[in-house]
Amino acid sequence: MQRLHEAFLLVKDNLALAREQQRAPYDKRARQQKFRVGDKVLIAVRTPMSGTSRKLIPRFMGPFRIVKVNDNHTVKIQECAGKQTQLVHVNRIKPLYESMIWKEEP
Incomplete structure (x- = not known):
């Protein structure tokens, strides 16, 4: 059970790291458009x-x-x-x- 818990924590950390690595290139090319009513x-x-x-x-x-x-x-x-x-x-x-x-x- 201890090894399973450690593996779970390792996977959780790796997923968080991967999420941050994928977010950086996306944020570079993403445009923030400001739309208003009537546009x-x-x-x-x-x-x-x-x-x-x-x-x-x-x-x-x-x-x-x-x-x-x-x-x-x-x-x-x-x-x-x-x-x-x-x-x-x-x-x-x-x-x-x-x-x-x-x-x-x-």
Whole structure:
């Protein structure tokens, strides 16, 4: 039982060390975006529609407007007024700049 307990503690320490080693490179490349209510964003397309080649689908959909910003790194977005909202993590969205728009939005 003593050896089993020692092995458990060793595994616990190794997992903590591995977690810290993986966190450092992630924190280097992670961007902290500050989104506000009313910002226009694009959402990343994760799953292609059936029957469509992955090469031909757009990587981002939008534009969406941010309706609510939560503390747990999620935002509630809405395509246009009156449509259904969806909750997404900030890693799946990117800000939409006016230079990205091809046509005038009413």
